Amino acid sequence: MWKAPIILFAAVIWFLRIYDNGRYCTFPHAIEFLNKRYEDIFPILTSYPELENYLSPFMDAWLGGAQDQLQGQIASAKIPLSRMISPQLYWVMSGDDFTLDINNPDDPKILCVGNNPDRQNIYGAALGLYNSRIVKLINKKGQLKSGIIIDELPTIYFKGLDNLIATARSNKVAVLLCFQDFSQLKRDYGDKEAAVVMNTVGNIFSGQVVGETAKTLSERFGKVLQKRQSMTLSRSDKSTSISTQLDSLIPASKISTLTQGMFVGAVADNFDERIEQKIFHCEIVVDNEKVKAETARYKKIPQITDFTDENGTDHMKQVVQENYERIKAEAGRIVAEELERIKNDPVLCKLLPEQN
Structure with a gap:
């Protein structure tokens, strides 16, 4: 069932949002946490009352001996996300350099992102995640006038695009979509959603x-x-x-x-x-x-992050790799600390397999 992997990953994200006030709630941390043993992550997630209902079907399958079915559902969540494991992508999607409310009157921004044709399917998922979040943040009252310009629309999935076109105008958000042919849109978005997009645009x-x-x-x-x-x-x-x-x-x-x-x-x-x-x-x-x-008259884009030292040596690869290893270590430490907490709790310790 395709919904099971989505529910599991949603539970992981919600857990990271709760844990340590959301300090580790990033997409890379969620991927690393999900790739730990399910014998470890299930007790951790179930130990939180907010997540207990999310994990109920998985715990029933685990305790009922349906390991084969359970492993298939977990693999359905892990395999697509595993394609996005890379030091470079982890660097971009971790940290808190800025917020995505680009039309915030107190902190307006211009955000430009691009896809790589060679890794379109991989980066398209990451960009789709950002786009989905941006749409929710900017499509509201009381914000600055803003615009969303998407070139080569079929190369990236934009969740909620049809609703954005229909409602954004009243919130002073202009949407500009560029693509080669309607057939591309139908191929990548499906007939129904493509038809809504084509029939909703005014210009x-x-x-x-x-x-x-x-x-x-x-x-x-x-x-x-x-x-x-x-x-x-x-x-x-x-x-x-x-x-x-x-x-x-x-x-x-x-x-x-x-x-x-x-x-x-x-x-x-x-x-x-x-x-x-x-x-x-x-x-x-x-x-x-x-x-x-x-x-x-164009000005050069300012360099936000400089990886060179006083001797002019570029340490970008080293810094990006260290960030990648740090995220993996933090995910491992979270699992270890949570298992220790559950083990020392007389009520929660029953969730651990060795205590059953």
């Missing part, structure tokens, strides 16, 4: 696309009543007929043959800010000289 800008995407856009832009005139010639007579017919405002064939710089799209307006021309088919004029001048 669309599109260059050349083909196939179903072009047809979908053409249908979205609607139809217009067009006059058609036909002429018939014969030896003795000439006749002209005029008829009207609803035709696509921007046909799919035209969308599929757009040249570079040509765009089609639709924009949304407000009640007090009407836009008469909502559908457009035009060329985007780029002032190259102005772009070059703006680029020349």
Whole structure:
């Protein structure tokens, strides 16, 4: 059952949040804790009343002798997370350099994250975790105006994206999604969620696309009543007929043959800010000289963390590796201290297998 691994990992995260006031509540610590022996982590988690119900099905399976089924469920939680075990990822996802409430009026921030195409499936999960948390923190009243810009959307899973698009506007959050084709979105997000995303957005800008995407856009832009005139010639007579017919405002064939710089799209307006021309088919004029001048004024990104010593030697690999080993050691120490606490408690000691 796919929900069992999720429940188990949720219990681990909740435990780390409780333990020592959340000092070790990081994603790397949760992975390391989960990879300890289940004979150790089950008694630890069950010893907390807040987590007892989370662990009840697992404890029943353990005490009932269903070890094979239990190990399968635990493996379902461990295997996907084990792909994310690396010193570099542990370095990024540990510590508390800043908070993720990027539109906090008292502490605004600009956060830029990127994926690695070579490790897309691995880093995509980590980025998805950050994105999910950011959405919950920024989509609320009383915050600064903010924007979420996602390039190559299908390469990363963004949980709650459909709800964000539907509700963020009222909270002054602008959402900009960039991707190559609707078919990519359907492949990676599923038909239902992709359909919600496509139908909820109010503004669309599109260059050349083909196939179903072009047809979908053409249908979205609607139809217009067009006059058609036909002429018939014969030896003795000439006749002209005029008829009207609803035709696509921007046909799919035209969308599929757009040249570079040509765009089609639709924009949304407000009640007090009407836009008469909502559908457009035009060329985007780029002032190259102005772009070059703006680029020349760019400032270099400041170096937040410097790993070089006074002699100019770079110790980044060493520092990152030490952080990795420290997290593993801290997870081991937490397990050892908790087992000792349970062992010395006359009530909780019954949770340990050797006491049963």
